[in-house]
Amino acid sequence: MNELAIPGLPEYAFGGDYNPEQWPESVWQEDMALMREAGVNLVTVGVFSWAKLQPTENTWSFEWLDRVLDLCHANGIKVDLATATASPPPWLGLKYPSTLAVDETGVRMAWGARQHFSPSSSVFKKFSLALVEKMVERYAEHPAVVMWHVGNEYGAHTHRCFSEESADAFRAWLITKYGDVDTLNERWGTAFWSQWYSNWDEVMPPRKTVYFPNPAQQLDFKRFSSDAMLELYKAEVEVIRQRVGRQIPITTNFMRFFPHADYWKWSENIDVISDDWYPDLADPESHIEGAMGADLMRSLGAGRPWFLMEQAPSAINWREVNPAKPKNAYRRWSLQQAAHGADGILHFQWRASVRGAEKWHSGMLPHSGTDTAVWREVSRLGQDLKKLKPLLGAKSDSQIALLLDWSSWWALELDSRPSTRLTQMEALLDYYRPLAQAGYSVDFAHPEQDLSRYKLVIAPSLYLISDLGIERIRAASAGGTNIVFGKFSGAVDAEEGVRVGGHLMGLRDVFGCYTEEWHPLVAGQTEEVLIGSNRGEVSGWTEHIRLLPGSAIEGTFSTGDLAGLPAIVSKTSEKSKAWYLGCTPNRDMIASLLEAICIQSGAAPVLYSVPQGVEVTKRSNENGSFLFLLNHTGVEQSIEIGQASVDLISAESFVGAVTVGAGEVRVLHLP
Amino acid sequence: MNELAIPGLPEYAFGGDYNPEQWPESVWQEDMALMREAGVNLVTVGVFSWAKLQPTENTWSFEWLDRVLDLCHANGIKVDLATATASPPPWLGLKYPSTLAVDETGVRMAWGARQHFSPSSSVFKKFSLALVEKMVERYAEHPAVVMWHVGNEYGAHTHRCFSEESADAFRAWLITKYGDVDTLNERWGTAFWSQWYSNWDEVMPPRKTVYFPNPAQQLDFKRFSSDAMLELYKAEVEVIRQRVGRQIPITTNFMRFFPHADYWKWSENIDVISDDWYPDLADPESHIEGAMGADLMRSLGAGRPWFLMEQAPSAINWREVNPAKPKNAYRRWSLQQAAHGADGILHFQWRASVRGAEKWHSGMLPHSGTDTAVWREVSRLGQDLKKLKPLLGAKSDSQIALLLDWSSWWALELDSRPSTRLTQMEALLDYYRPLAQAGYSVDFAHPEQDLSRYKLVIAPSLYLISDLGIERIRAASAGGTNIVFGKFSGAVDAEEGVRVGGHLMGLRDVFGCYTEEWHPLVAGQTEEVLIGSNRGEVSGWTEHIRLLPGSAIEGTFSTGDLAGLPAIVSKTSEKSKAWYLGCTPNRDMIASLLEAICIQSGAAPVLYSVPQGVEVTKRSNENGSFLFLLNHTGVEQSIEIGQASVDLISAESFVGAVTVGAGEVRVLHLP
Amino acid sequence: MNELAIPGLPEYAFGGDYNPEQWPESVWQEDMALMREAGVNLVTVGVFSWAKLQPTENTWSFEWLDRVLDLCHANGIKVDLATATASPPPWLGLKYPSTLAVDETGVRMAWGARQHFSPSSSVFKKFSLALVEKMVERYAEHPAVVMWHVGNEYGAHTHRCFSEESADAFRAWLITKYGDVDTLNERWGTAFWSQWYSNWDEVMPPRKTVYFPNPAQQLDFKRFSSDAMLELYKAEVEVIRQRVGRQIPITTNFMRFFPHADYWKWSENIDVISDDWYPDLADPESHIEGAMGADLMRSLGAGRPWFLMEQAPSAINWREVNPAKPKNAYRRWSLQQAAHGADGILHFQWRASVRGAEKWHSGMLPHSGTDTAVWREVSRLGQDLKKLKPLLGAKSDSQIALLLDWSSWWALELDSRPSTRLTQMEALLDYYRPLAQAGYSVDFAHPEQDLSRYKLVIAPSLYLISDLGIERIRAASAGGTNIVFGKFSGAVDAEEGVRVGGHLMGLRDVFGCYTEEWHPLVAGQTEEVLIGSNRGEVSGWTEHIRLLPGSAIEGTFSTGDLAGLPAIVSKTSEKSKAWYLGCTPNRDMIASLLEAICIQSGAAPVLYSVPQGVEVTKRSNENGSFLFLLNHTGVEQSIEIGQASVDLISAESFVGAVTVGAGEVRVLHLP
Structure with missing residues (x-):
């Protein structure tokens, strides 16, 4: 039998967040009827219900939720039950200000929006776990509940805190990592700028400074902040698992390429990888982003089916301009997620709010009711998805992997860089786009995982690479995997230090080259690269590459200060080949380059001769x-x-x- | 006899702010002589004099002001006497920090600029009223004083405060409005995002949050902030009226379309509507804005003559670039205000400062003295205005009204909208401009006032409309008034909630349509609308309109996802016609549309066949x-x-x- | 014998900052060998060493520095020894928060970057002087030490502080300047906006206000802030001089046209003027800026040789994009500094860091070692500079001076101006560029110095001029020096007050004109000026000029509201001529104007008929x-x-x- 993401739901999942506390109970019956009409079989309940479940510090109110769950059950609708800890109630912030996140200038955030808690607040943790205890105690055995949903979009809005308590937690994290302060001093390079710490007490989060804070401090604070949130998640999971069996999976919802949480690390603790996707409708390449994010989710779950936990059937409300979704896009993009491994398509939210900050965020059931294009589209999709039951648990096979490491992403985009115009997302898209357009199935992989099962591994811009990462690359290359490193890759070690001797240390023999000096280009500047007799254009970044024995020049700069010097270098070894690209090629150039590299690597697209688009x-x-x-x-x-x-x-x-x-x-x- | 704005001044008023404390008394005599030469008959005295009148908490110094008023009287110059409370002295802030406004991050504003007081500070109120008491006691009977001038540009710079005391005042205001916290919860929609309040103590001003604060909270805080300032104004008025008779009017100066005070509510408490106008000289349509603002002032006073209380004869000092006024503009724009109902033209300020932040703000008497173009222009205008005495009290007759409601304006421009590129001012200008260019006299009206005396009532973008507003529109329509609603009108109720069933609820039968879904356009996007055989261009906003029985399609989208659907709909009922425009037409399109609508409404311009410009x-x-x-x-x-x-x-x-x-x-x- | 900048170093100085504490001692020997290879004869040691010299409040660690200095001495490398006070260690901030600078909103800056101290902190001063005492005690007689280097780039990042202690210091500075608060009130113009102070306690730094703070308060705070830093510098010098003889010069490093310190005042206290230059490589005119900054340094030292204390051989790390230096630029620009009076070329830093915020700032010795273009360029320059020994102490002769006064610069760029698009740097470049391109040697001069030795004195935009400045201009003009005043010059007095009667008061007879009114142009606006039959273009600024007896019109506006009025006026007096330019001419126009003016002034370029570039x-x-x-x-x-x-x-x-x-x-x- 196929692997089911949710054992309790042997169907293609369809539904959304259901927040009945926004309406009088009189409409709940109508909700049920319409859900059945639309084919809804799963709803997420309780995400923002804390204040309604625990109206004051010492009072609890679960009866309404009992009725909601019973009603769902009676109507055959399964429930992904939230722990309701995503957004604490006003009384918590008022009585316990330490639960409120503090920004880098010391300002304590107010309640009145959502998700404003400090991830390192012990009081917040105490109260949130108490709530989870209550929830589990009451609903562990509820027949409607087929999955538990912890928190919500961890890191959305509040992904870090600079309070005293957070500073203590950061120090504790650093002590665990480094053991003694001398090691921290060495790895952070505090001998420079008189930053040397004599004592752990002196070490702080990177609060507001007059100039660039220490970059390793910034990097470790990003790691710590992701871990601090993950600890909260894991603490809730532990409470749930004390009462709830393994057949009920636990999840929390990701946000695609979210820059503030290391999803590789998180994924190890999540049963069903879940994701929220709100494409930018002003971007004509939303479908590329749609595929790329879905591939990331599938890869985070090591190929397991995943869930699109949230999307909007049409407009959202938080960008500068929020158009309605273009004709057919809702249905096509939903099925695209299934195409890339999703076994559930859910929405935020069931019924469009009529008050509050998200009333203009489209719901499955619009303000104008069922005589609407949105409702018809939603219902059509619901019916269609029922027919996908045969493919539940089906997996994809990718011969190509793109390397992504949050530590490297964070380090790449810190301040004090050769160019602050380099971004991880742009680098990923530069390489993902032509592969997707050529029809290749692409995984994402962490540089420290075993990479040898791929025919081709590409690091679009892996600025930071750990010693283990170097080992993995070497092993894959030695085993027959072809390797491509894009610009500014392999520049620093795990604590963002330049290795003795410089760039690509540990990998120079793999690529047959290294970079002597970075030559970033200023805005508007382009240079030319000759690949054979073809001219390509590069912008943003170039490098002064030095050749080592055994290498071959694949492309040469033909303009600028680097004219005549190599732009692209390869080295063929016993079982494989490796390329180093010391520039940002434009779209045409990277497409033809990757086409040739894929062919040489023996990678095949899903289908040949597919029409463009x-x-x-x-x-x-x-x-x-x-x-x-x-x-x-x-x-x-x-x-x-x-x-x-x-x-x-x-x-x-x-x-x-x-x-x-x-x-x-x-x-x-x-x- | 004509209605006089100021009974004590039976002339066309001409003059400006007079701040003699900036100069040694030796120049005062020269001031008087030059005022007479220029035709000045009214000066505003004391606006920024608090520190000079009350140099310390317990000392008072009125003698210099006695001499100023006596001098004015001796020279036949009337005085609009300020209460001097606009800007408190440094000692007040130092000794009573609670008088200083606090921003949303908790930073207390420093003194050293101006008007930095917290509107809800009880200490500020106590000290300011004590000053007014002293002023009134001393000058109630002064023969030069023909008007009292409370505060100055309420809301300029400080229009809100987030201090603890302001939070208390906000809660008190909310308790008055909602009675119990459950009602507030319902109207604010706090069931969403776990914002539900168990107790009044938990309700706060919208201080710095991590994401969008509750929109109804934001809206009520804007209302409260306007009211808090108005309370200060009214408290001063009360003190004055205890000693000063009705024949001496009381005023405070508005700032045209000022976004932070509900001028309709304020106007009820102001005897002579007064206004400050500082056109943006980089805007080639300043004269449109000049007419529009003047029409607002006339309308705020229900047609009564009003005063241009402040303008600059030439440059100001606070925009990025501050050009001199173009040739003839000072005179023409001054007379334009008279043309739209002003019976007084005054300036800030009489003599240009030589020190301080406004020394580069032009004065009636420039740094270079009387051998200057500015002085000659000022004197010419002063002489000309004397000749306008016959028209004092004359009124205008408008058959068309544009609807403006500060609550709707505030709600329209909150965060979390379908498009944050929509602004109230742009919408007003879109409709006012073609009406003005076609020579129509236009009033502004509040949607909750009786609208039946107009032939045509236009809501350029009345996003929020209260139940009473709906009643007024229905009544006017039923009585024979034609109605035009522009895009995104009638979307929410008074607390910014979507009505059950959605858009235009309560008015659907009037317009014969409603909108199923908003389709905002992104930057640079335009679509086409066919009106008969004419093609029009729209940008920024479109809507998916649904027709109801009895309606007619006036325009149809011919491009984009809405192609073939109605863009403009009308419905003709027994006595009147109503139009709904679900788009932002470009200039040509809206001009020809409105021309047709005016004709159908029987509205006539002041004069036919007037040359353009x-x-x-x-x-x-x-x-x-x-x-x-x-x-x-x-x-x-x-x-x-x-x-x-x-x-x-x-x-x-x-x-x-x-x-x-x-x-x-x-x-x-x-x- | 020639004047030597550093008596202990009778060679052309070459070297850089040497921070050996970043590396294990094992690499120090290599450093010495490579320094000798490159021709290094001077290194700056200890700039950021405080934390390593005083690891805790009560422990000291000088042994490592002993070894560094001894090693340098043994290798014949001289040392510019830093006092190490530039950046205090973390323990100081933790234990004594008053040492940390506070911003205008009250936020105390965190340590963890660099140079975060409050210039007015008495505790910081105590600890920093204690360190200097220790340093001097230990190294006053060290044979390697030929110069002392106090602090580092005073004002970089932290140039002001708004703490309570800083407020006290500001008040003390004001009391010294004004004596009594009434004088301050008069000079600041506090009668306006009710800012009048009854007592010194009420006077504050310009903390966050709701609108423009008093401009004279802002200006004095800038002066105070520069002086507060200078006091720290002077206090260190005093400690050094108690033990160190005059033959060992003391320096600190400037930052060219640094906007936050009055370098004229500082220069009086500095033995060897030193400068840091990091050109913007995206600016195609870096060499103009290179010459201009060098001329400023030479002028600050009254013509004495100065030192380029810091530059990078190639890229830096703190701009948005940081390209490598273009081919030959490093060498040419280095020698350009010598061409303009530098007798030392040093770098930040010797060996490129591998950790910390400046690891991507190029060093003399790159990460990739000596087989690099950078190392070859550095070594070449080091050898070349040895050959320049004959020109040590050589001086330049300039017949033209540009006036620059930090007070005027500060005042010009305050808020509440006629145009905030005017900047001092743009005005200086407007005039310096054509003079440099025509081959003239140019000095910078302070308006209060004796100007009579120049043939031509130009004030590109000397907005503020003191009474003494007026005297100096009059004296120079009377003595035969030609004078040029650019737009918006002579507008205010030393406390930024308009003089009675207005513009150019005290100098009207020199120029034969004054300006009645400023006419700034908005963005994109240009107007035309006729000079004889030539048409020139102006943008940004024009003025309505009034002629006085004896003047001649040199250029006339031919478009805009000022058409027909004079744009450029001159007056010829007995011994000299003066020009007033009431506009911002474009490049061609100012170039031809200045050419004619130079010829009329008898000024000669270094060489005639030099090819462009x-x-x-x-x-x-x-x-x-x-x-x-x-x-x-x-x-x-x-x-x-x-x-x-x-x-x-x-x-x-x-x-x-x-x-x-x-x-x-x-x-x-x-x-």
Whole structure:
């Protein structure tokens, strides 16, 4: 039998956050009826209910929630039950100000928005765990509850705190890491600028300073802040697991490429990887971002099915301008997540709020009710997803991995850099985009994991790499995996120190080169690179590369101060090949480069000869393979898939070529 | 006899703020002589004199002010006497820090600029009222004093305070409004995001939070802040009225479309509506803004004559760049205010300061003295205004009203909106501009007032509308008034909640439509609307409109996701017609639309066939009618007025056509 | 014998900051060997060593520094010994928070970056002087030490503090300046806006206010802040001088046109003027800025040789983008500093850091070691500079001076101005650029110094001028010096008050004109000026100028509201001529204007007929004259110098014409 993400829900999950406390109970019955009509089979309940469950420090009010869960159960709707700790009630902040996060200038955040707690507050932890105890005690056995949902979007809005208590916690974290203050001094390089600490008491979070704070201090504070939130999550999990069995998974919802939590570390503690996706509708490449984020989620779960825990059927409310979703986009992008491994599609939220900060965030059930395009789209999707049951648990196979490490991301984007215009997301997109457009299935991987199962491993800009990371790269390369390192990779060690001797130390023989000096380009500056007889354009970044024995020049700068010097270098070793790109190629150049590299690496796309703008992915399980054809263009497309297939949704049968309408999707079963 | 704004001053008022404490007494005599030369008959004295009147907590120094008032009296110059409470002295802040405003991060503002008091400080109130007591005691009977001037530009710089004392006052205001905390919870929608309050003590001003604070909390805090300032004003008025009779009016100076005080509510307490106008000289449409602001002032006073209390004869000092006023602009724009109902033209300030933050703000008497263009312009205007005495008290007649409600303005521009690029001012200008250019006289009106006397009522973007507002619109429509609602109007109730069922609830039958979903456009995006065979362009905002029985489509989207759907809808009922515009039309489109709507509404411009760039207004009293012809163009213009007239200023007589020189103005008496 | 900047170092100084505490002692020997290889003869030691010298309040650790100094001595490398007070250790901030600077909102700065001390902290002063005592006690007689280096870049990052202690110090400074609070009230103009102080206690630093703080308060706070830092410097000097003789100079390093310290006042206390220069490599005119800053340094030292104390051989790390230095730029710009009077070229820092915020700031010895372009360039320069020994102490002769006064700069750029788009640096560059490009040697001068030795004195925008400044200008003009005043000059007195009667009071007869009103132009606005039959363009600023008897119109506005009025006025008096330019001319216009003015003034460039892009300077001493030819272009250039010469570096001899390779430099000895 296929692997089910939620054993208690043997269907493709469809639903959303359900916040009935916003409405009188008289509408709950209508909610149930409409949920059934739309095909909803899972709702997340209680995420923001703390104040309604514990109205004062010493009073509790669970009866309303009892009724909600019973009602769901009576209607056959399963519940992902939140621990309700995401946002503490006003009384907690008023009576215990230490629970409120403090910014780098010492300002204590007010309640009145949401999720304003200090991750290191012991009082917050005490009260939140007490609430979880109550919840578990009451609902551990509730038949509707098939999953527990801890917190909400950890790090959204508050991802760090500079209070005294947080400073203590940071010091404790550092003591665990470094043991003695001399080691910290050495790893942080405090001999410079007279930052040397004589005593742990002197070590602080990077509060407001007059100039760049120590970068290793900043980096460790980012790590600590992610860990501090993770500790809260794990503490809740521990309370839940004391009463709730393994057949009920526990989750919390991620936010795609969220810059403030190390999701690799978090993922180890999460049963069902869950994600929230709110694409920027002003970005014409939202579908690229859609695929990339989904691939990250699948990779965080080591290939397991994951859940799109939140999306909006149409507009959201927090960007500068929040358009409605374009025609077909809601359905196509939802199915795209399934195409990349999602076994559940949920929304925030069921019924659009009529008050509060998110009333203009679209809900599954709009203000105007069921005679609306949104409701019709939601219901259509709900019905369609029921038909995807055969693919539950199906997995993908990727021959290519992109390396992503939050520590490196954090370090790359600190202040005091050669160029503050480099960002991790831009570097990832530079390499992911052409691979996706060429139809390759791509995983994300951490540089410290075993990489040898991939044919090609690419580090778009892995500024920081640990000793273990170096070992992993060397081992993969030695074992036959091809390696690509983009600009400014391998520059520093785990504490952001330059290794003795400089760039690419430990990997110089793999790439046959190293960089003598960075040559970032200023805004508007472009230079030219010759690859054979082809001219490519680079911007943002170039490097003065030095060759080592055995290397080959793949591209040469033909303009600027570096004219005549290598821009791209490769080295072929016994079992594999490695490339170093010391520049930011433009789109055409990186696309043709990667095409050649993929071919040389023996990596194959899901399907050859796919029309531009059509995305193809494959998932497989014991029921066979499932081919997703997503037509992101505005015209009908025909795709030759070379075998017989049946569309799971429309039940149409095809032999060979398959047509997909403009903006439409097919999920083909290949028996 | 005509209504006089100031009974004690039966002339057209001309003058400015007079701050003699900046100079040695030796120059006061020169001031008097030059004032007489320039035609000054009214000066505002004492606005910033607190520190000089009460040098320490327990010492008072009024003798210098006695001499100033006596000198004015001796020279026949009337005085608008300030209560001097606008800016407290340094000793007050030092000894009583609670008088200083606190920002949302808890920072207490320093003295050393101006007007830094906390509106809710009880200590500030005590000291300011004590000063007013002293002032009134001493000057209630002074023969020069014809008006009292409370405070100054309430809300300029400090329009709110987040101190503990302000938090208490905010809670008291909320208790008065809502009675019990459960009602507040319901109206603010605190069930969402765990914001539910168990107790009044937990309710706070919207201090610094990590994400959007509750929007109803923000909205009520804006209302409270306006009211808190108004309470200070009213408290001073009460002290004055204990000694000063009704024949001496009391005023305070507004700042046109000032976003931080609800001027409708304030106006009820002000005898002579007064205003400060500092046009942005980089804006080529300053004269549109000039007319619009003046119309607001006239409307705030329900048609009564009002005063331009402050303007600069030339440059100011607080914008990024502060040019000198263009040729003729000072005179033309001054007379424009008279054209729109002003019976007094005053300035800040009489003599340009030589020290302090406003020394580069032009004065009536420049640093370089009387051999200056500014002085000559000022004197010319002073002489001209004397000739306007016959029109004192004359009123205008408007058949069209634009709806403006500060609550709606505040709500529209809160965070967490479908589009934060929508602003109230832009929406007002979108509709006011073409009406002004077509020569219509326009009032501003509050949606909760009786609107039935207008032929056409337009809500450019009335996002929030109360139940009473809905009643007023329905009543006007039923009585024969045509109604136009622009985009995103009628979306929420008085506490910014979406009404059950959604948009335009309570008004759907009036307009024959409602909006199913907002479709804001991103920056740079435009779409097309077909009106008959004409193509119009829209940007910024579109809506997915749903038709109801009896409606007619006036315009249809022809591009984008909404192509084929209605953009503009009308409904004709028994006595009137109503239009709903679900988009932001560009200038040409809105101009031709409004032209058609005005004609259908039976509204007439002041004069037909007026050359472009010439503004015409009419005021009437028992002396007859007065036609203002303002030539905003750079060439002489000829206007056919169709009857005999006499220019009040030049004394020239005309029969039919009248010429107006480039940049010049005529005030024609039509006997 | 020539004047030596450092008597103990009779060579051209070459070296940099040496921070050996960042490395294990094992690398120190390598440092010494490589320093000798590169020609290093002077290193600055100890700048950031406080935490390593005094690890806790009561422990000291000098042994490592002993070894460093001894090692330098043993290797023949001289030491510029820092007092190590630039950046206090963490323990000081933790135990004595009063040592930490406080910003205008009351936030106390954290340690963890650098130089975070409050300049007015008595505790900081006590501890820093105690350290200096220890240093002097130990190293006063050390044979390697040839100069003492106090602090570091005073004002970098922390140039002011708003703490209570700083407020006390500010008041004490004001009491010294004004004597009684009434005088302060008069000079600050506190009668306006009710700012009048009854008592010194009420006077504060300009902390966060709701609107513009009093400008004279702001100006005095800037003066006080510069003086507060200078007091710290002088206190250290006093301690050093108690043990160290005059033959050992004392210095601190400036930062070119640093906006937060009055370098004229500082310079009086500094034996060797030292400077740090980090050009913006995105600016194509870095070499203009390079020359201008060097001329300022030479002028601050009254023509004495000065030291480039810090520069980077290639990239830095603190701008948004930090490119590598362009080909040849490091060498050419280094020699350019010598060309303008530098007798030492040093760097920050010797060995590039591998940790901390400046690891990406290039060092003389790069991460990649000696097989690098940077190392080869550094070594080449080190060898070349040895050959410059004959010109040590050589001086320049300038016939033209640009006036620069920090008080005027500060006042010009305060808030509440006619235009906040005016900046002092832009005004200086407007006039310096064409003079430099035409080959003139230019001094900077303070308006209160004797100006009579110059043929031409130019005030590009001397907004504030004191009574003494007026006297100096009048005296110079009367004595035969020509004077040019640019826009918005002579507007206010020393406390930023407009003089009675207005603009140019005290100098109206010199210029034959004054300005009636400022007419700043808005962004994008340009107007035209006719000079004879030539059309010039102006932007940013124009003025309505009034003529006085004896003046001549040199240029006339031909567009805009000022069309027909004078833009440039001159007056010829018995011995000299003066010009007033009431506008911001564009580059062509100011270049041709200044060319004509220089000719009329009898000023001569260093050399006539120099190709564009070639810079020529001359320094002379008893060994003869030295002509620097700097080719800033990309092609070889030939320059006719009209006499025989020998290139000091290449030893080539020339008769007449001399060629200089692209980007190269010659230093010609004219015996």
